[in-house]
Amino acid sequence: MKNKLLIGISTLLILVMAFGVFTLNAPNNISMADETGTDTRLVTVNGQGEIVVTPDLAFIDLGVQTKNVDASVAQQENAKLMTAVVDALKAAGIKADDIKTTGYNLYQTYDYVGDKQSDPYYVASNIVNVKIKDITKVGNTIDVASKAGANNVNNIRFTVSDDSKFYQEALKLAMTNAKGKATAIMSTFNKTPGVPYSVSEVSYGGSIYYDYSPAKALNEAAVATPIESGEITITANVSVGYDY
Structure with a gap:
């Protein structure tokens, strides 16, 4: 057992x-x-959408540059002029929160006259970025700053305070543009695009930049400086894949 x-x-x-x-x-x-599994066959296209809008906000870099053989004198002169510029901007209606220092430099340099080098001297430079919420006053702001002592005006930028809603509309147009391209391509082999298999947001932009020369404001102080904001193009780009 x-x-x-x-x-x-x-x-x-x-x-x-x-x-x-x-x-x-x-x-x-x-x-x-x-x-x-099974191999997915894709048609991938790029789509672009654009919305043209009127800007409602401007930014300007305003600066004061002073020169002197004595570094401390160059600094003091610069501080005096920049204080006058900031005070003038505030008097013109620019709020203190909309004036921001973006750069300060003090350095020694020299010039050449022919082959002869000049005696060294110091350069003090102070730059503030100014936000202007009423873009009709951009030219006047430049004039006010220039009269107060600003001798460096550049990087005028026009934009919109909130571009999100415009960008979303541009995205919709970009998707429509992409589907149109896919429709044209897929019709050549008797297919039509359905729900996208994949969508990638690529990039967007919407600002206009101007390189402005301070000579105009300094030499034509009696005439208001004309600055035209133009229009801004908000652009959206997408990459879309359709399977078939």
Whole structure:
């Protein structure tokens, strides 16, 4: 009886081991299906949308540069003029929070007259960035600053205070543009684009920059400096993939 029981247990163990080996070697249909799948065929196109808007905000860099053989004198003269410029801007309606110092430099240099080098001197430079919420006053702001002592005016930038809603409209136009391209391409093999398989937002922009020369404001102080804001183009770009 005991021998029969041992023989039965041994036989069972052999069957279990054999089943395990068979299971390990058997193909796993579910895994294979997940790994292989089917190749997705895509048509990928780029779409662009543009919205033209009128700016309602401007930024200007205004600066004062002074020169002197004595560094401390150059600094003092610069501080006096820049204080006058800031005070004039505030008197013209620019809030203190909208005037921000963006750069200050003090360095020694020299000039050349022909082949002869001049004596060294110091240059002090102070630059503030001014936010102008009423863009009709951009030219007047330049004139006010120039009359107060600003001799460095540049980087006039027009933009909109909130471009998010315009950008979202531009995105919609970009998607429409992309679908039009995909429709034209896929029609050549009797297919039409459906719901996009993939969409990537690429980039956008919306600011206009002007390089402005201070000579105009300084030499024509009797005439208001004309500055035209023009229009801003808010651009959205997308990359869209359609499967078929």
